[in-house]
Amino acid sequence: MGRYNMVWTSRICFRKYGNFVDNLRLYVRGGSGGMGLPRLGGQGGKGGSIWVTAKDGLTLKKIKDKYPHRRFVAGTGANSSVRTLKGENGEDVEILAPVGIVVTTDEGAVIGELNAEGEKVLVAKGGIGGAHYSGFLPSKGKARQIRLDLKLIADVGLVGFPNAGKSSLLSTLSHAKPQIANYPFTTLRPEIGKIMYDDYRQVSVADLPGLIEGAHMNKGMGHKFLKHVERTKQLMFVVDICGFQLSSKTPFRSAFETVQLLTKELELYKEELLSKPALLVVNKMDLPEAEMLLQELLDQLQNQDDYKSLLPEDLVPKSGLGFRHVVPISAATGLGVEELKACIRGSLDEQAAAQTEEERTRRVQELRGARPPDRPPPPPEAARVNLLFSDANARHPAHNCGSNAKLAHM
């Protein structure tokens, strides 16, 4: 990629990312209570409180534009008077926010989460009104800075290097129309698309900007978008079968190396992410040599220990790579896409069934009066080293997710 393009890309990056707001800091203060009236035993009104309420269709950008000062102060409780012994309560303030918000204090402590329209969380309680028990003196409302942090809620999150074809895949799987182009970092903000199944089930898939090695050191887009996969149920790694090279000055990485590097970046961001079930989508199978490269990739995945020294030691993930399915596709020609859809659905259904079973066992034990079992420990490292696929073959990708899939221990 020429010099001119790079500058141009970064300009777009600046302009577009500058528009996208995925966290917002607000000052909130509950109203003070009203004064009590000692002479007549009167009680001041309570100060109003501040709530954040989820509403569909809102964005943090809209809140930012509507309230440029970003200060919210609730109403003060009325003083008790001879005419009105019980002072009126101050008015509450409701801040409407998008669904998918985590509300935290400035220090990062979670105050609450808003996962569905109408859910609300109290962020600043109003003060109490002066009354007999408080010597008729009111108290002030709570005042603090809070943060609204948007984390997308999707069933599946796409993780991959730039140019791997994540957006192309999303547009093939769903009605979403993400930007697609042959240069890295085309996608600058997350986008969600929905896969529709014949039985009307919908599965949401989040397309994220590409990750590159060194993202933890803020290279490329850095890790800032990875928070969006924290809440997805599963991960879908997308790799270009022909590998990746950012520029002539950076090393070429094969498909296997990109899988290792992506895993390493997830590990460095938050190791727990690696305990999510993951699928590996091998894209661009329409390109010449793809078939041969796929066989090589599968061999490397099966014999990971033999290929540990391909990358510098500090770039190799601590635990092995494990995928429920490896699915070769071509987002361009549609090869393998239907099979991938079935795989995604099957994997999510399996996960839901396992969770229901776990919940049922917990309830039964609770009803029997037994101490509920501690949460099961995370799967041992070896479990992540399992690769579930049958003899993967690009021409018959359905084999990868069929009932004849076998578990290969590596």
Ligand SMILES: Nc1nc2c(ncn2[C@@H]2O[C@H](COP(=O)(O)OP(=O)(O)OP(=O)(O)O)[C@@H](O)[C@H]2O)c(=O)[nH]1
């Ligand atoms: N030959 C071939 N090209 C593909 C395929 N899928 C995507 N491409 C091309 O690869 C390039 C990158 O595709 P994108 O979908 O924008 O890739 P991305 O992973 O979203 O990239 P970023 O947004 O930069 O992270 C585009 O030129 C696509 O046309 C495929 O299956 N085969």
Ligand SMILES: [Mg+2]
């Ligand atoms: Mg993209």
